[in-house]
Amino acid sequence: MDMLAGKVKKTSLNVDSAMNPTDVLERPIRLTARDVTVHYGAKQALHGISIDIPDRAVTAFIGPSGCGKSTFLRCINRMNDTIEGAKVGGTIKLDGEDIYAPALDVVELRARIGMVFQKPNPFPKSIYDNVAYGPRIHGLARNKADLDEIVVSSLRKAGLFEEVKDRLQEPGTGLSGGQQQRLCIARAIAVGPEVILMDEPCSALDPIATAVIEELIDELRENYTIVIVTHSMQQAARVSQRTAFFHLGNLIEQGPTEDIFTNPVNKQTQDYIMGRIG
Amino acid sequence: MATDIQTSPDKSSSERTALIRAGLRRRHLNEQIFRGLGIAAIAIALGFVALLFADVFRKGIPAFVQSNVHLSVTFDAEVIDVGPAPARGDFASDAEYTAASLKWQRDLALLNWNTIVEASLRKAAPEGFEIDSRQIQSIPETNARHQIREMFVRDPSLLGQTVEVDVLASANAANWIKGNINRDLGDAQQQLSPPARQLIDIFVENGTISNGFAWSIFTNVDSRAAPASAGLLGAFVGTLWMMLIVVVLAVPIGVAAAIYLEEFAPKSRLTDLIEVNINNLAAVPSIVFGLLGAAVFINWFHLPISAPLVGGLVLTLMTLPTIIIATRGALMGVSPALRQAALGMGASKTQMVFHHVLPVTFPSILTATILGVAHALGETAPLLLIGMKAFVASVPATPLDQAAALPVQIYLWQGNENRNFFEPRTAAAIMVLLAVMILLNGVAIYLRSRLEKRA
Ligand SMILES: Nc1ncnc2c1ncn2[C@@H]1O[C@H](COP(=O)(O)OP(=O)(O)OP(=O)(O)O)[C@@H](O)[C@H]1O
Ligand SMILES: [Mg+2]
Numbered sequence: 038m039d040m041l042a043g044k045v046k047k048t049s050l051n052v053d054s055a056m057n058p059t060d061v062l063e064r065p066i067r068l069t070a071r072d073v074t075v076h077y078g079a080k081q082a083l084h085g086i087s088i089d090i091p092d093r094a095v096t097a098f099i100g101p102s103g104c105g106k107s108t109f110l111r112c113i114n115r116m117n118d119t120i121e122g123a124k125v126g127g128t129i130k131l132d133g134e135d136i137y138a139p140a141l142d143v144v145e146l147r148a149r150i151g152m153v154f155q156k157p158n159p160f161p162k163s164i165y166d167n168v169a170y171g172p173r174i175h176g177l178a179r180n181k182a183d184l185d186e187i188v189v190s191s192l193r194k195a196g197l198f199e200e201v202k203d204r205l206q207e208p209g210t211g212l213s214g215g216q217q218q219r220l221c222i223a224r225a226i227a228v229g230p231e232v233i234l235m236d237e238p239c240s241a242l243d244p245i246a247t248a249v250i251e252e253l254i255d256e257l258r259e260n261y262t263i264v265i266v267t268h269s270m271q272q273a274a275r276v277s278q279r280t281a282f283f284h285l286g287n288l289i290e291q292g293p294t295e296d297i298f299t300n301p302v303n304k305q306t307q308d309y310i311m312g313r314i315g
Numbered sequence: 316m317a318t319d320i321q322t323s324p325d326k327s328s329s330e331r332t333a334l335i336r337a338g339l340r341r342r343h344l345n346e347q348i349f350r351g352l353g354i355a356a357i358a359i360a361l362g363f364v365a366l367l368f369a370d371v372f373r374k375g376i377p378a379f380v381q382s383n384v385h386l387s388v389t390f391d392a393e394v395i396d397v398g399p400a401p402a403r404g405d406f407a408s409d410a411e412y413t414a415a416s417l418k419w420q421r422d423l424a425l426l427n428w429n430t431i432v433e434a435s436l437r438k439a440a441p442e443g444f445e446i447d448s449r450q451i452q453s454i455p456e457t458n459a460r461h462q463i464r465e466m467f468v469r470d471p472s473l474l475g476q477t478v479e480v481d482v483l484a485s486a487n488a489a490n491w492i493k494g495n496i497n498r499d500l501g502d503a504q505q506q507l508s509p510p511a512r513q514l515i516d517i518f519v520e521n522g523t524i525s526n527g528f529a530w531s532i533f534t535n536v537d538s539r540a541a542p543a544s545a546g547l548l549g550a551f552v553g554t555l556w557m558m559l560i561v562v563v564l565a566v567p568i569g570v571a572a573a574i575y576l577e578e579f580a581p582k583s584r585l586t587d588l589i590e591v592n593i594n595n596l597a598a599v600p601s602i603v604f605g606l607l608g609a610a611v612f613i614n615w616f617h618l619p620i621s622a623p624l625v626g627g628l629v630l631t632l633m634t635l636p637t638i639i640i641a642t643r644g645a646l647m648g649v650s651p652a653l654r655q656a657a658l659g660m661g662a663s664k665t666q667m668v669f670h671h672v673l674p675v676t677f678p679s680i681l682t683a684t685i686l687g688v689a690h691a692l693g694e695t696a697p698l699l700l701i702g703m704k705a706f707v708a709s710v711p712a713t714p715l716d717q718a719a720a721l722p723v724q725i726y727l728w729q730g731n732e733n734r735n736f737f738e739p740r741t742a743a744a745i746m747v748l749l750a751v752m753i754l755l756n757g758v759a760i761y762l763r764s765r766l767e768k769r770a
Binding site: 114116119143145147148152154161221224225228 | 653658675
């Protein structure tokens with residue numbers, strides 16, 4: 038174990054050496070994280086994560102259960118602030134702006150970085166109100182027509198509009214699991230975020246609903262920076278351009294998805310991808 | 316993977332089935348015992364409730380019947396010799412007119428209206444029936460003369476006329492009629508004299524006295540001089556005032572405090588301490604709140620004694636912890652997923668609470684609140700300490716007036732020595748109190764199911 042930990046440090050240090058010239062990292066970098074640590078009380082959950090997340094691409098986080106993927110994801114929109122006893126160290130910058138700077142307003146940050154959770158969690162309100170909620174609280178719609186427009190286009194982008202157009206006033210909790218998750222995506226999109234974080238968005242869904250959402254993620258990539266946590270190697274391979282492998286609170290290896298899956302440098306990454314740990 | 320499931324591969328499957336079967340019998344037996352105990356517990360509880368209700372109803376229902384005496388009253392000009400009522404036109408100023416009219420009313424009050432009542436009773440009695448004045452006066456309730464005087468004050472043109480009037484029979488007469496008193500007891504043990512008893516029976520036979528629904532319980536205030544006319548109106552209105560104060564104060568303060576403590580307050584020693592104390596406060600005997608109310612509101616702030624305002628404040632203090640604890644429980648029960656969804660959308664904490672958490676907890680908060688108020692409604696002990704046990708024969712027009720309260724009225728009536736009359740009336744008051752409580756609980760259940768369906 039100790040030996041492994043030493044190795045881990047080394048690989049996570051030379052982040053940039055993993056860069057491939059044809060990599061999406063050539064695109065502008067949206068998010069940069071340096072030496073991010075998280076403590077839950079006395080327990081350290083992340084040991085210095087450094088990663089660059091490129092614009093308009095899908096970055097996947099993979100790794101065994103409990104390795105800190107969700108924890109790191111929550112650092113990016115400061116949802117860890119809401120967890121009692123959680124302490125975050127290091128820096129994360131969105132477009133060069135430190136998101137943990139005291140002057141930064143988390144409300145604004147979360148409008149710029151949307152989140153979709155593992156379990157679909159629509160508000161117990163109508164489908165329309167679910168999507169309209171973000172624009173309403175952030176004051177994005179000038180009038181009712183504006184708001185209608187935002188709701189419809191968000192539902193369209195989430196590929197849900199055709200299915201729900203006749204029952205926009207019915208409760209969002211009455212939809213199927215997959216529809217609920219797309220509703221949550223529509224809700225996140227409605228605010229016009231720059232980054233969308235998704236924490237295992239398909240883990241509660243059947244293969245067909247999963248395929249629909251994967252397709253959707255692929256489309257959304259055109260306009261949004263997406264970070265997705267997934268337990269499915271296939272999913273990471275299908276939807277992401279870059280992949281980062283986490284293990285025991287460390288970022289072991291990161292790079293273009295193809296490289297990670299076909300030619301992993303690190304032994305642990307290999308083992309995980311071969312299904313030997315996890 | 317599949318091998319993991321087979322826990323003891325050394326045992327054959329029939330052996331395993333036998334083992335499970337052997338255990339099964341014990342498991343079923345345990346279940347049956349537990350079920351039996353549960354049913355027994357419920358049966359005992361329900362039995363006691365049924366017993367209580369049956370007893371209260373058996374005693375209380377007769378009190379909702381009152382005996383009326385139908386009299387034809389002659390406003391005898393020889394008795395009422397105070398001259399005509401003063402008219403405004405005869406006086407130069409309002410002040411003079413008021414003075415004259417007050418004097419006229421005072422003169423009327425000094426007349427012996429009993430003679431008029433007695434005359435009308437004698438008119439209804441058989442020709443030549445021998446009964447003395449005091450004895451015949453014991454048949455109607457003592458407020459009959461006031462009732463007749465009031466009629467005359469309102470309409471002085473009645474002078475010399477004869478009109479039909481219903482007055483209440485006295486408590487003793489009513490008890491005799493309803494059979495609350497053993498008719499075989501000797502004269503010495505009876506409240507009424509033999510001729511009075513005989514005349515009452517005659518009156519019942521010839522229709523002069525008949526029974527009807529006792530509206531007086533709802534329309535009259537408490538009375539000691541005329542016990543048959545005692546009603547709950549004053550106590551009911553006093554209770555209403557207090558409930559109003561509790562709802563206006565305890566509900567917003569309690570809910571706001573719970574929201575702050577649960578959602579906003581930083582977790583620290585201080586908030587822990589506050590939490591422990593709120594829980595303790597909920598367990599403080601209610602009589603202590605009465606002492607506190609007497610010391611703080613009456614001695615310190617010099618609020619009036621026996622006032623619904625003070626009662627309401629004391630009950631507010633008593634209800635607050637209940638409402639705070641119930642509201643916090645409801646807030647705690649909200650799923651973290653909902654909170655995360657709201658925060659993840661960029662809602663501020665306040666928006667999260669007011670847009671999402673409160674709406675889903677509203678039905679539980681409402682129910683808890685109504686039950687808290689219903690609990691306060693039946694509270695008696697603290698009210699005794701702030702002087703609400705005084706005899707009050709008026710309807711409180713404001714929360715600062717002296718008043719009684721429903722549960723205190725029950726206590727007062729139950730404590731009165733004139734037991735043979737008051738017991739049914741006490742039970743009737745209990746029925747009214749229970750009805751109000753059941754109504755409140757019913758409203759809570761109705762609102763809850765309606766709101767939950769909508770959500
Ligand atoms: N709220 C919390 N309080 C305390 N410890 C936590 C909390 N959340 C996570 N942890 C701990 O931090 C570590 C990382 O957890 P995290 O949820 O980030 O893992 P994960 O990679 O998302 O796992 P999974 O794939 O199972 O979702 C774990 O050891 C977990 O026990
Ligand atoms: Mg996770």
